[in-house]
Amino acid sequence: MKQSQLFSKTSRNVPKDETSVNAQLLIRAGFVDKLMAGAYSYLPLGYRVLKNIEAIVREEIEKIGGQEILMPALQPKANWETTGRWDTYDTLFRFTSHYSASEYALGPTHEEIISPLAGQSILSYQDLPKYVFQIQTKFRDEKRAKSGLLRGREFLMKDLYSFHADESDLDDYYEKVRQAYVRIYDRLGIGESTYFTFASGGTFAKYSHEFQTVTGAGEDAIYICDKCRIAINKEIIEDQSTCPTCGSKDLNESVATEVGNIFKLKTKYSAPFKLVYKDKNGGEKEVIMGCYGIGISRLMGVIAEMFNDDKGLIWPEAVAPFKAHLLALGDTSGDDFYRDLQAAGVQVLYDDRAVGAGEKFVDADLIGLPWRIVVSPKLGDQVEIKNRRDTEVRIVSKEEALKILKGE
RNA sequence: CGGGCUGUAGUAUACCGGUAGUACGUCUGCUUUGGGAGCAGAUAGACCGGGUUCAAUUCCCGGCAGCCCGACCA
Numbered sequence: 001m002k003q004s005q006l007f008s009k010t011s012r013n014v015p016k017d018e019t020s021v022n023a024q025l026l027i028r029a030g031f032v033d034k035l036m037a038g039a040y041s042y043l044p045l046g047y048r049v050l051k052n053i054e055a056i057v058r059e060e061i062e063k064i065g066g067q068e069i070l071m072p073a074l075q076p077k078a079n080w081e082t083t084g085r086w087d088t089y090d091t092l093f094r095f096t097s098h099y100s101a102s103e104y105a106l107g108p109t110h111e112e113i114i115s116p117l118a119g120q121s122i123l124s125y126q127d128l129p130k131y132v133f134q135i136q137t138k139f140r141d142e143k144r145a146k147s148g149l150l151r152g153r154e155f156l157m158k159d160l161y162s163f164h165a166d167e168s169d170l171d172d173y174y175e176k177v178r179q180a181y182v183r184i185y186d187r188l189g190i191g192e193s194t195y196f197t198f199a200s201g202g203t204f205a206k207y208s209h210e211f212q213t214v215t216g217a218g219e220d221a222i223y224i225c226d227k228c229r230i231a232i233n234k235e236i237i238e239d240q241s242t243c244p245t246c247g248s249k250d251l252n253e254s255v256a257t258e259v260g261n262i263f264k265l266k267t268k269y270s271a272p273f274k275l276v277y278k279d280k281n282g283g284e285k286e287v288i289m290g291c292y293g294i295g296i297s298r299l300m301g302v303i304a305e306m307f308n309d310d311k312g313l314i315w316p317e318a319v320a321p322f323k324a325h326l327l328a329l330g331d332t333s334g335d336d337f338y339r340d341l342q343a344a345g346v347q348v349l350y351d352d353r354a355v356g357a358g359e360k361f362v363d364a365d366l367i368g369l370p371w372r373i374v375v376s377p378k379l380g381d382q383v384e385i386k387n388r389r390d391t392e393v394r395i396v397s398k399e400e401a402l403k404i405l406k407g408e
Numbered sequence: 409c410g411g412g413c414u415g416u417a418g419u420a421u422a423c424c425g426g427u428a429g430u431a432c433g434u435c436u437g438c439u440u441u442g443g444g445a446g447c448a449g450a451u452a453g454a455c456c457g458g459g460u461u462c463a464a465u466u467c468c469c470g471g472c473a474g475c476c477c478g479a480c481c482a
Binding site: 261 | 473
């Protein structure tokens with residue numbers, strides 16, 4: 001991608017209506033644009049990051065048998081009345097048609113849709129288990145959207161639903177999902193700071209589990225047991241906290257952001273929707289369900305929040321919109337090397353703009369691609385290569401630079 | 409949803425009861441080209457509605473919008 005043709009531009013000024021680090025940097029660097037509180041446009045750079053995160057999540061969920069579907073965000077009132085949540089789900093966006101008395105909801109989650117849908121194909125114990133997921137824009141009428149991408153009224157979420165014949169099968173799958181989530185956070189580069197956390201079950205169960213990433217911008221207080229690498233959400237702490245796994249009282253309080261959750265729904269939704277199956281003896285049983293969420297767009301905010309310095313963003317390679325940023329300084333053209341990089345399969349953003357060197361360096365630091373490559377009159381046939389995380393630069397031949405980019 | 413604060417060019421801001429200044433951006437020209445470079449010129453603005461006043465961007469009321477704290481939540 002040639003930067004001269006990029007849809008977005010960088011900005012020198014920090015937006016005055018954003019205080020969160022993730023929103024300030026992502027807006028300044030041209031990754032996102034705020035339409036209103038809690039609703040952001042994803043610009044080319046930002047959308048590439050979002051798609052990279054999405055691809056990792058999809059891959060890991062498919063590995064544990066998830067089949068991808070896409071359900072409507074626009075939903076009829078009736079489904080929500082079946083579970084009683086039309087009146088009790090306080091962040092549900094509800095509205096009435098302009099042409100009739102029909103009322104609708106914008107989906108904040110899809111138990112009300114997937115449960116009756118699953119009923120069409122789950123009739124017998126032989127149809128179980130089943131796992132389906134979607135990656136879709138969700139809508140929640142948050143009383144207070146805040147912290148940039150961390151809490152929006154519209155956000156991208158992966159929601160996975162599992163259907164089982166009995167609770168032990170649910171337990172087995174629940175554990176598989178937990179492991180898949182661990183792999184996802186590792187691949188995204190936030191595994192070190194992400195903890196499996198015991199939390200309140202809310203309306204679902206007496207407890208649930210969530211994954212919490214420690215960042216300064218978090219909303220939740222958690223107590224971490226470093227020995228077990230697990231945490232407890234402050235919301236369920238009664239006495240002065242004991243690790244539920246090892247019994248240790250040596251827990252550290254941290255501020256964190258929830259990056260995923262897993263719930264055992266059991267029959268909470270199969271009951272009202274009469275989602276039942278015939279067992280081996282011809283008896284009728286309710287399907288046991290689980291649901292598992294990951295906020296894709298929130299993850300982008302969390303990553304931006306965690307990986308940055310005073311100059312700008314520092315993207316982990318797994319999610320970076322491009323692997324390399326090629327800067328052509330002075331009257332040296334980078335066109336040839338740009339083609340070489342593309343031919344070698346390196347995703348590259350090429351700063352071919354007719355602007356000063358200083359501006360190119362500042363923008364490269366702000367955008368934060370993993371590798372910066374410079375061609376300039378000073379370097380002759382050689383190029384300079386630098387990792388965004390490092391301070392030192394290396395002057396190498398073009399062949400050597402290609403090797404570094406392909407080998408890393 | 410309670411409490412607080414704030415709305416001025418594209419962005420960030422300044423001043424002011426007498427119709428608005430700066431920086432960045434953008435446009436033109438020339439010069440520059442390894443850390444947002446220089447000179448000259450140009451462009452563009454008071455959230456909406458009502459009130460007070462000779463006069464309101466400024467004061468008052470209402471609305472809308474944004475941010476922060478709390479409660480709630482992926």
